[in-house]
Amino acid sequence: MLSIDEKPGVQALDRTQPPRPVASGRVATRTHDYQRKGTTDLFAALDVGTGRVTARCFPSHTRADFLTFMDQVIAEYGGAELHVVVDNLATHYGPDVDTWLRRHKNVTFHFTPSGSSWLNQVENWFGILTRHALQHGAFVSVQDLVNTINNYVENWNWDAHPFEWTATAEEIVAKVEVLHREFRKLLANNL
Template sequence: MELSVEQAAELRELVNSRDVPADIATRGRIVLWSGKGRRRKDIAELLGVSLPTVDRWKARYAERGLAGLEGERPGGAREQMPARVRSRVIALTRMTPPAGTGLSHWSTRELAKYLARTENIVVSWHYIARIWREESLKPHRSGTFKISKDPAFAEKAADVIGLYLAPPGGAVVLSIDEKTQIQALDRTQPVLPVAFAATGKRTADYVRHGTTNLFAALNVTTGEVLGECRPTRNGKDFLTFLKKAVKPHAGKDIHVVLDNLSTHTTWEVKEWLSKNPHVHFHFTPVGSSWLNQIEIWFGILTRQSIRRGTFSSVHVLVKQIRDYINSWNTTAKPFTWTATAGEVLAKARLVATNMKKIVNNNSN
């Protein structure tokens, strides 16, 4: 059976979670290994199950997704949640997580924890995952539309989109951001049934070897990317990369699209900007990093080069990223931005209105 990138990531999260019962993790591993092309006979032998068991859980997953791996619960039919709980899950999923959470988007587990902590609503992450599938909600997908609480959303969005649709003549537009804590994972460690029996714990099928931080700048006009991996990410690192990014465009006005990280507004950065008036910063609205085109490229890099890779060291990971950037630049093409500022603002107003209706209905 074939699995999408999102399905494989979801299954890996399930089988490596300490909060998931061992039987469900085993079912998830059956599906995950099948998706990787392992023979059913080998899967059955490694996990200590029968061939019909392998077939059953593959079929259940194909039919119902993760919910199909839960099996039949003893004691009758599954408990039905009130409609208001379902509505609340949907409403929160479509919103940007509150600033205090430190999250850029919801995961099923984080949303379940948030509901229990703040609203005394106790649901499992399986329940939330099922709702997401039924409603086609994918908050983890790059580009998912989120509502910004920035009071200057309209002005900032129009400013950034204006650069994409009608860049100043002769000027260079760079989209810059950092992808932090990219993990070097060795995904070759086997998981054997004996590990369960001896320790009572599931052994992860990967080993972490460290992390790196990727600074990247996308030339909006050409689609070319300049990238640099660093072990740290602070204001000094950002300024060093910024100087490197603008150096090839000396003598031109340079417009830089950024998000609202503190590392982008340190006093060193502000002092450098005052001495380089040809460089202009344009900040995306708070909670709206999806407006920054480099985020699109980060998503492509993750899907095509990092997510399924095996990296025995940070050095190997960094080389993989460098090779990918070099390959990308040989056939680089700019992203085509089609949405006008008016269209984005209209959608924002529509989503905000719908969310307000849902919240009001839940409170009645």
Template sequence: MANRPAAALVLREGDRERLVSLTRSTTVRAGLALRARVVLLAAGGVSNTAIAEQVGLSRPKVIGWRQRYVRSGIKGLDDAERVGRPREIDHAMIVAETLKPPPKRLGVTHWSSRLLAVRLKVGNATVARAWRDYGVQPWRSETFKFSTDPELVAKVTDVVGLYLAPPDNAIVLCVDEKSQIQALDRTQKMLPMQPGFPERRTHDYVRHGTSTLFAALEIATGTVTAACKPRHRHQEFLAFLKQIDRAYPDDGTGQELHLVMDNYATHKRAEVRDWLAAHSRFKVHFTPTSGSWLNLVEVWFGIIERQAIHRGTFTSVKDLNTKIRAFITGWNDRCHPFVWTKTPDQILKKANRHRTSETLH
């Protein structure tokens, strides 16, 4: 008599969704996803022979995984703990060597997996595995900067407090300049994006001069008041302050304009201080030294750089300024508020944590 197909496998409660997720996941091991597929097919009443043909396993293997599931559920589909000789290569030792600077004779600033493998007489894949296990990435390097401003706490509290709870009948403007914007023109025409091909441009270019963008970001709306100037001296900055004064005329209600600015020397020139003193509705808030990231207009400068400048081609400074103004016009039509979320205490706590970490190292 011919063998009858095995009865459909009965899944444990809630296992079907988890098994389906395993078969669709791109992060689990391929073997585990395959076993989950075997169990799902068995639960659907597919014969062991048909399952073996579909997934590329032998029939005894299919039967074995069915039985493992019956005994232990999804946990039984994991690889059994391997037996044999323990690993002789100490990953901690590899990481300890990685943290030491390479010998001067090598002339390198950091270890590569191949260089360290030669030194330790192991395979470079072993070094790479040790680095993954310990989260060590010698090829990466990041920067840090601590503010040495003696008024750090007061300035952070002042600026962030202005963002989180602006005064009544007041407008908060983040003011700064983006200097040395180059009018770069490619030597050949850009090749536009096509299906299967990104936009392409030549590596060489022609410089046509530079421009400075002065900008004031109103955080409550995201509206930007801006001006393009040939230089970024105090004369140009003073002219921009007067432009802000015209853009936000005194309405007779005592409305104040609170300006957040960094410590650039131009912002503190006597002529600028005198003008601000003569216009009492302007209130200035300086960010801490080395803390210009507290100025939200820097975020907007990043936006215009990515969306309009970095990939742009400009035949002259006039062309550059025209395209910058076109972006600003479009931006003001679609702008949105800039919302600050971190409190002063959270910022200072994180800064102190990083400072302590660097001191210990």
């Protein structure tokens, strides 16, 4: 099973001055201002069974880009049957996608419910990528940003492992019940 999505508008930001490193008695600092060098749109497929990631950057995130990425993904898996979790973004459905799916009978899309992108595990990976490689980075160009992403993916895949749920079903249900109860109280107070 693959979890696929895109992270659009990833910015290549470069600081106007180099950061000051940590020194004795002083934390690292960096300027608050930056220069925008452009953006890229990242498509990623997380294999939920192995944790391996296939990724590719595009200058946009159109349906054609998505299908080009899907061609790359299925080429990596040969003719294997693939179940793909995607969200309801317009890029993931439409006549072009229907035609593509008819040509690739071994691929089945499973759509997450609206507003439930957190169910798509690749979103967790995007968060990890952002914290580890993008958030505090300084990129002199879009190509520098793309190279950083590609290097991160390569290193991730060297030691890939699947995400593991640590919460039990009972814990999750209990939290949902608390949220539901609090939401009902909030509604009752506003009526």
